[in-house]
Amino acid sequence: MSDHTPSQQAALDRSIVLEERIRAAPAQFRVLTGDRPTGPLHLGHYLGTLANRVRLQNLGVEVIVLIADYQVMTDQLASHQLPVTVRGIVADYLAAGIDPAQSAIFTHSAVPALNELVLPFLSLVSDAELHRNPTVKSESEATGKRPTGLMLTYPVHQAADILFCKANLVPVGLDQLPHLETARLVARRFNDRYTDQPLFPEPDALLTDTPMLMGLDGKKMSKTRGNGIALQSSEDETAQAIRRAPTDGDRQIIYDPIHRPAVANLLDLLAAATGCDPQRLADEIGAGGGGRLKQTLTEAINELLRPLRHRRAELTADAAHVDQILDAGNARARHLAQETLAEVHDALGMTYANR
Numbered sequence: 001m002s003d004h005t006p007s008q009q010a011a012l013d014r015s016i017v018l019e020e021r022i023r024a025a026p027a028q029f030r031v032l033t034g035d036r037p038t039g040p041l042h043l044g045h046y047l048g049t050l051a052n053r054v055r056l057q058n059l060g061v062e063v064i065v066l067i068a069d070y071q072v073m074t075d076q077l078a079s080h081q082l083p084v085t086v087r088g089i090v091a092d093y094l095a096a097g098i099d100p101a102q103s104a105i106f107t108h109s110a111v112p113a114l115n116e117l118v119l120p121f122l123s124l125v126s127d128a129e130l131h132r133n134p135t136v137k138s139e140s141e142a143t144g145k146r147p148t149g150l151m152l153t154y155p156v157h158q159a160a161d162i163l164f165c166k167a168n169l170v171p172v173g174l175d176q177l178p179h180l181e182t183a184r185l186v187a188r189r190f191n192d193r194y195t196d197q198p199l200f201p202e203p204d205a206l207l208t209d210t211p212m213l214m215g216l217d218g219k220k221m222s223k224t225r226g227n228g229i230a231l232q233s234s235e236d237e238t239a240q241a242i243r244r245a246p247t248d249g250d251r252q253i254i255y256d257p258i259h260r261p262a263v264a265n266l267l268d269l270l271a272a273a274t275g276c277d278p279q280r281l282a283d284e285i286g287a288g289g290g291g292r293l294k295q296t297l298t299e300a301i302n303e304l305l306r307p308l309r310h311r312r313a314e315l316t317a318d319a320a321h322v323d324q325i326l327d328a329g330n331a332r333a334r335h336l337a338q339e340t341l342a343e344v345h346d347a348l349g350m351t352y353a354n355r
């Protein structure tokens with residue numbers, strides 16, 4: 001059964017081909033991925049994207065990771081916690097296995113030349129195209145506000161995030177596909193309009209077939225909703241959060257997403273954390289009931305995250321080290337962005353004075 005649109009299905013099919021190419025020639029790919037620093041990273045990030053980034057890095061692909069601090073303004077969220085959140089996310093990445101010797105970690109705000117690319121890129125899209133973006137639409141509907149100029153143009157900013165380093169591969173979830181389309185469009189139009197030799201690759205989305213993990217309450221796991229399990233949380237906090245998760249009155253545990261969604265959701269989480277089949281896990285717990293399910297889930301998640309949490313505690317004990325890694329990543333990103341911006345200026349004929 002598939003409930004994907006034709007373009008989603010095409011992207012999924014293409015991802016299978018890309019995975020083969022990556023394994024055959026990892027050095028031909030450069031990955032750009034990122035997160036918005038709206039709060040600490042949680043289990044959904046780890047299982048959904050972080051582990052995949054580490055996998056790609058370890059296959060030999062160059063991975064560049066963006067902490068998208070300007071996107072926090074886009075979402076009009078409080079920014080006074082940024083220093084704590086950003087440093088915490090760097091620690092999460094490193095603890096999860098991002099190796100700074102191979103993979104750069106950087107923030108928008110440290111790379112002016114990346115942000116400057118937004119200007120020429122904005123000239124390549126129409127306001128109608130911006131208004132049509134389904135993710136922008138649903139995000140502005142969710143907040144109930146008309147989109148700000150920054151919200152409306154953030155897919156173009158995201159195109160700059162990807163194209164500044166000429167990344168050709170972007171591991172994303174299905175919800176980000178429209179943004180990737182914008183990045184491809186911007187690359188194509190820039191190349192067509194301003195260059196003989198293509199300056200920008202058209203980046204590909206790399207999708208995985210792992211379904212999106214829901215939070216403990218069955219709704220989308222999100223930092224703001226507080227229904228996830230932060231990577232940095234303690235084993236006790238993890239146990240408490242899982243204890244609070246809704247189940248149902250039926251003692252027998254079976255996997256039935258339609259009629260027993262709350263229980264099925266916890267089984268999905270357990271399956272993701274253990275790599276086992278949810279049906280089989282349900283059979284094993286059986287008459288043990290919701291209590292046993294929650295206990296098993298708590299143990300599985302704590303076991304999965306134990307080494308990561310251990311490394312994370314060591315890292316956060318040495319704040320200067322974490323800052324150094326971000327500084328080095330920022331320097332690498334600035335270097336790449338300045339090179340690309342110089343090429344863009346050349347293509348646009350802005351070649352008169354010293355730059």
Ligand code: TRP
Nearest residue numbers: 032033034035036068158161170
């Ligand atoms: N918008 C992405 C998110 O919400 C984060 C992000 C910013 C990103 N720039 C990016 C992801 C570029 C991939 C490529 O998670």
